[in-house]
Amino acid sequence: MRSPLHLLSLRLRLLLLTAALLLAGLSIVSAVVTDQLQRYQLNRLDTQLRSFTALLAQAPVLRPDVPDTASLAMFDPALDLIGTPYLAFLNAGGAVARGVHSSRLDEAALPTGEALRGIPADGTATDLGAADGSRWRAVARPTVGRDGTVVAAAPLAEIDALVARLRTTTVISGVALLVLLTAAGWYALGRGLRPLRRIEHTAAAIASGDLSRRVPVVAAPATEIGHLASSLNVMLGQLERAFAARAASEARMRTFVSDASHELRTPLFVIKGSAQLYRMGGLTERADVDEAMHRIDREATRLTALTENLLLLAQLDDAAEGHLERAPMDLRTLATDAGHDLRALDPSRPVDLTGPGGIGPPGPAPVHADEDRLRQIIANLVGNAAAHTPAGTPVRIGVGTADGRAVLEVTDEGPGMTADHADRVFDRFYRTDRSRTRSGGANAGLGLAIARSLARAHDGDVELETDLGEGACFRLALPLLHHPETGSGR
Known part of the structure; x- marks a missing residue:
């Protein structure tokens, strides 16, 4: 089952996630600060209590055999000053033999004698409870020269109030900061997601059929x-x-x-x-x-x-390569046979055998190909020249290597073709003259399409150079067969 969060927008989900993380972070920081402050205050109070008990453990002023004179009264204003408003002397039985406390404190607010007896006399700070429910901190030490224990205690009300104020302050400031940062995050996320909305609008336009639309440059390419x-x-x-x-x-x-x-x-x-x-x-x-x-x-x-x-x-x-039976051969043999075939079709037609481009004599053109399929290609090219040029029109057959490929050209001096016809001449069933009389299937418009498909099956191609009134040159270009040892053409 999908979570309800999936029903919210991406912007709102990101904002909720960010706010949750921020709230968790503020809570942790508040807890750590409050705990550290409380520890600091308690450590400071414990230090004061330990120092005072160490001093009183050697002084005779709290012992019961010392008269309760003005020496005791002088402690009243000093108790609040030193932060220890309650002092007590416990006899060997653990009973409170004498106690001094600040005049600001009520007797009911003091720790009970039972609570004082439970304090270890090794200087360890201990939390105590009073009858009115208040919390105290106390330290006890044994007296010097007589059996008994000196106890110094201080209420934790001020520390608790300070910690409570700190908690309240951090909660209020944290809530205010959370609200402020959430508002800022909502605005920032809106600006940050604005490019995605533009991408969304572009995608909607494309979905409606406008395939020419593109996503605008909405951010730096590195982002x-x-x-x-x-x-x-x-x-x-x-x-x-x-x-x-x-x-x-x-x-x-x-x-x-x-x-x-x-x-x-x-x-x-x-x-x-x-x-x-x-x-x-x-x-x-x-x-x-x-x-x-x-x-x-x-x-x-x-x-x-x-x-x-x-x-x-x-x-x-479907699978051109599977219909080829390749073997090493030379295109010069096919060029010579093509010249004989063309002379047989039209004895009045001059036929020249040259190198590529009409330069020099025929050159070697070794290839690794299916000879029957190459003959089919050249027969289509020769038949095309014979069918689309007047009788007696000269034809040149060039063979050799050019630009690192084996080349066989069939060039005529016929009427040529326009650029529009030249672009479509290799299309299936395309004929430059649809009124031409069909005979034997030769003019169905498949010959050049077959020639190009067979050439491409050999990793080559059939190219056309022509212009209206300038004749036409069909060029079969195939990969050269390299010698296995030297890598050069044979």
């Missing part, structure tokens, strides 16, 4: 609240980016599902339409049947290629 504000701002930035990324991902997913549905629906409609036409008897001639079967086969092939590409992308998204 706890400053650290909290800084950490919260970092967290809020990450949350905003995460929400933005999720929104963008959801938008891409909706676009992907829409495009995938459209791409899958088109060949299915062709296949279904051709089958229905045949079933209804609309294909009466053998040539019509052959043409319908050709369309069905073409669309089925396109549908198969599209499905396999989608499956490959899903596998790469």
Whole structure:
């Protein structure tokens, strides 16, 4: 079960805790001061009593055989002066043989003889009680030259009154101090917690949907609240980016599902339409049947290629590394084969093999990669150049090392792309020309997306440099394979 304190505000809880600690501290200080004062007063009184009894133990003035003359009367004004208003002589039997007390004291206020007999005669201070309930302090010593005991006693009324006044004073001053400090603490806590309230307001605004809000600078960065504000701002930035990324991902997913549905629906409609036409008897001639079967086969092939590409992308998204069979190889071999493939696609197209950037001859580019997947990447890049440039447009294939990476470039002198198209060309199902005739699944807008996913699975990437009217350069960059002994590229 939760404590009722949890229902209070943090400010009030801190104030109650502080007030409780302050009250405990004041109480302890008051008790210690009062106890020390009482001990001091008692020690001072005990010293006086011991000194006086030591003197009287050797003087004959209180012995009963000494006449009660003016020598006794002179003690009356002196008793109050020396702080010992009652003196008594006890005989060997313990009875009070003679006693002298201040004229200010009533007989009823004096300690009883029985109480005096119980005092040890070794000078130890003892507390006594009187008939009227008052408290006394007494010291006893044996007399010199005759059996008997001298007792000096003093009431504790003044000491008790002094201690009581001190207690009252400390209680009143402590209460006043507690009230004053509690009020000051309430104000100080209010100012100290003000940054937390501003953080609370910021959090409420963020909870209502304003993810761009940040915690204001409410304290010095070196303070706890400053650290909290800084950490919260970092967290809020990450949350905003995460929400933005999720929104963008959801938008891409909706676009992907829409495009995938459209791409899958088109060949299915062709296949279904051709089958229905045949079933209804609309294909009466053998040539019509052959043409319908050709369309069905073409669309089925396109549908198969599209499905396999989608499956490959899903596998790469899930665990790309698990679908690679790496082995040492050189990108020069793939660049040479790509040049042959491009010439076979368009014999009229000039194809040059160079180093990266068109500088020098092809150079070594050793990598540790899956050769079949790299061939798939380069086939997509070469096919993209062939499909999006006019026939006969020159293409350069550069291979070698640049900036510590193995590089293979496919550069054309075609129409190029705008910055908007270049930013989205690697998106799935994105095509710069959506009116382009689709054939065999090659133009579904997945080729470059697959190429980049495969490159990143190899810890590399596919980059694009292009400008409208300036052609396009697609660059495959992969980590170099280093020699196990020298660490240099082979």
